[in-house]
Amino acid sequence: MKKLCFIAGCLSCSGGAFANIEKITVYGHRTGLIGESISASSGIIGQGEIENRPMLRSTELLELIPGMAVTQHSGSGKANQYFIRGFNLDHGTDFSTNIDGMPINMRSHGHGQGYTDLNFIIPETIATVSYQKGSYDAKQGDFSTAGSAYFHLTDNPKHQQLDFTIGEDNYLRAVALGSIPLGNSKLIGATEWQGYDGPWQDIKESVNKKNALLRFVNESKHGNLSISAMAYDNTWNSADQIPQRAVDQGIISSLGSLDTTLGGSSSRYSLSANWQNEHLTANAYVIDYKLNLYSNFSYFLNDPVNGDQFNQRDNRTVSGGAISYQFSDVLGSILLNHDVGVELRNDNIDNVGLYNTQSRNYLSTVREDRVDETSYAAYWQTQLTMSPQLEATVGVRYDYIDASVNSDNHLNSGDANDDLLGFKASLTYLFNENVAGYANWGQSFHSNDARGATIQQDPVTLAATDTVDLLVKSNGAELGMRYFDEKHFNFSAALWWLSLDSELLFVGDAGNTEASDASTRYGLELSAYYWLAETLSLDAEASFTHSRLDIDSQNDRIEGAVPVVASAGVNWHITEQWQTSLRLRHIGKRMLNDDGSQRSEPLTVVNGLVSYQHTHWKVGLELLNLFDSSDHDIDYYYASRLPTEPAEGVEDNHYHPIEPRTLRFNVSLLF
Structure with a gap:
């Protein structure tokens, strides 16, 4: 098993009064960062753990974060559903x-x-994923209410490799990764292609995913420069969520579809540059993004003749950058490390549209908009090292967003802007070299859709409607501790609390989210990692959450909230060449309506992997959904209508099943 090293104690004190640095060796791939984390709920995930985690979809990378659950309610080309800290994040909000x-x-x-x-990320090109649950760092901005994750592209691939995977249901994947030295520089290239038909009875997913990365890296005594070009293109068909009654009545099977013409296409092309030296960090980027998506969640509820299929389009250019400056000084016996920065982002959305369709043929326009949205941010954060044991961090962040909406309905056109000042504070205390305690508090936010901030008339009913705030504030706090034994045991626990000024809830027949009431969540998170030997490790993670809307009513449940998320795993290097991994994931009963009368069944799935690696080649076998569970990936409760049902439709549970047991075989050539 690989050994990772990090610095315990006051890493920031490298040039100050408290330069007493102790080195600790961590067995495994997940590091706890004793004393360095701003929270008990933060950490770093390395390529080793990514490589050895059995995954149905590469987009499940975020599930490496303790307490995060990743599912899917549609086709393989669509963003996943995410759950963390009691949030049904939908496709990423918060x-x-x-x-x-x-x-x-x-x-x-x-x-x-x-x-x-x-989907645009090639897992083999990721060096690390650093994550932070909660929002206690001034660098965390929009959408960081429940936390954040940062994917870091590799500068030093462990191997040059050719990788081929085949599996059931015509699963095919090919990856090429290599690098070329250019003096003090390096050119890294990677490509990925994936095809997949899926296990569905009425459709073939016909996934055709293509990814590419070209990265230039230069390291010198003056600083490090990286320039990255990324390209992604994908087309797919979708087996969307289905009503329980259609399965019970024998209309379709649990792997069937009521509308077999769903699916879409998406692309993402980007160019980015990053520069970093001892004091200065800067980056700039431009992204060209498109999505063309066909869905049908209510079948014949809104249009009994043509059906309720709709098309959502998004065509935009995202550009921006950030610059920050780090410097230190001393106040008496206190070492101060400052980080000050500014950020800029512009979303120039040429078309964001919603259309009625039938079998992917255009029928009518619900609404069509052009949106220009620009955000500006500035922050200052100071870390105060008061002793080798005690460290505090205080920060302030200011965000301003300005949006302009040009709608096909002039009543819904207009301008909106909003700003927010947020404060952060954290305290870390090292009781000894093995135990650290954390206390954190922070304010954060998520932005709302700019169209909701300018809307005056509902595009369907033409009734007058209220606008929403462009920025929605949150407040959160955490008390935590982490215990670390040099060779055997790593344990962390966190009690946390979070309030949000406005909840975003999923709307089934519209296929999107709308603003709702304020909410409060609190919970307990536990993580434990035990190394029985250098070759055998166990891990277990559990998150327990209580979630409610802040209203004086029995209907205060938050739809989609998850009370329990848990996972466990065993990693065993049987010999120098043989390795196995067994993973269990559990998602508790999700709340499906606001009075708590409807809940999903829990989801439990087990995945396994075994691999053999020689000097220049590696073979692996993945067994996904080992026990062939028929649990549901996702559940919603809302009204839909089948052709023979009453005009008002039927309230029902709508779900997407997890995929049946499947086997995949991998061969890698390593150079």
């Missing part, structure tokens, strides 16, 4: 994601606010 300095969450998106599609 959890911020970033890769190589570029934001992944999409504002005012055609399918959902904060839309987070990870």
Whole structure:
């Protein structure tokens, strides 16, 4: 098993009064960062753990974060559903994601606010994923209410490799990764292609996913420069969520579809540059993004003749950058490390549209908009090292967003702007070299869809409607501790609390989210990692959450909230060459309506992997959904209508099943 090293104690004290640095060796791939984390709920995930985690979809990378659950209610080309800290994040709202300095969450998106599609990421090109649950760092901005994750592209691939995977249901995947030295520089290239038909009875997913990365890296005594070009293109068909009654009545099977013409296409092309030296960090990026998505969640409820299929489009250019400056000084015996920065982002959305369709043929326009949305941010954060044991961090962040909407209905056109000042504070105390305690408090926010901030008339009913605030504030706090034994045991626990000024809830027949009441959540998170030997490790993680709307009513449940998320795993290096991994994931009963009368069944799935690695080649076998569970990936409760049903439709549970047991075989050539 690989050994990772990090610095315990006051890493920031490298040049100050408390330069007493102790080195600790961590067995495994997940590091706890004793004393360095701003929270008990933060950490770093390395390529080793990514490589050895059995995954049905590469977009399940975020599930490496303790307490995060990732599911899917549609086709393989669509952003996943995410759950963390009692949030049904839908496709990404309230959890911020970033890769190589570029934001992944999409504002005012055609399918959902904060839309987070990870299909463009090639897992083999990721060096680390650093995560922070909660929002206690001044660098965390929009969508970071429940936390954030940062994907870091590799500068030093462990191997040059050719990778081939085949599996059931015509699963095919090929990856090539290599690098070329150019003096003090390096050129890294990677490509990925994936095809997949899926296990569905009425459709073939016909996934055709293509990814490419070209990265230039230069390291010198003056600083480090990286320039990255990324390309992604995908087409697919979708087996969307289905009503329980259609299965019970024998109309379709649990792997069937009521509308076999769903699916879509998406692309993402980007160019980014990053520069870093001892004091200065800067980045700039430009992203060209498109989505063309066909869905049908209510079947014949709104249009008994043509059906309720709709098309959502999003065509935009995202550009921006950030610059920060780090410096230190001393106040008496207190070492101060400052981090001050500014950020800029512009979403120039040429078209974000919603259309009525039948079998992917255009029928009518519900609404069509052009949106220009620009955000500006500035922050200052100071870390105060008061002793080798005690460290505090205080920060302030200011965000301003300005949006302009040009709608096909002039009543819904207009301008909106909003700003927010947020404060952060954290305290870390090292009781000894093995135990650290944390106390954190922070304010954060998510932005709302700009169209909701300018709307005056409902595009369907033509009734007058209220606008929403462009920015929605949150307050959160955490008490935590982490215990670390040098060779055997790593344990962390956190009690947390979070309030949000306005909840975003999923609307079934519209396929998007709308603003709702304020909410409060609190919970307990536990993580434990035990190394029985250098070759055998166990891990277990559990998150327990209580979630409610802040209203004086029995109907105060938050739809989609998850009370329990748990996972466990065993990693065993049987010999130098043989390795096995067994993973269990559990998602508790999700709340499906606001009075708590409807809940989903829990989801439990087990995945396994076994691999053999020689010097220049590696073979692996993945067994996904080992026990062939028929649990549901996702559940919603809302009204829909089948052709023979009453005009008002039927309230029912709508679900997407997890995929049946499947086997995949992998061969890698390593150079």
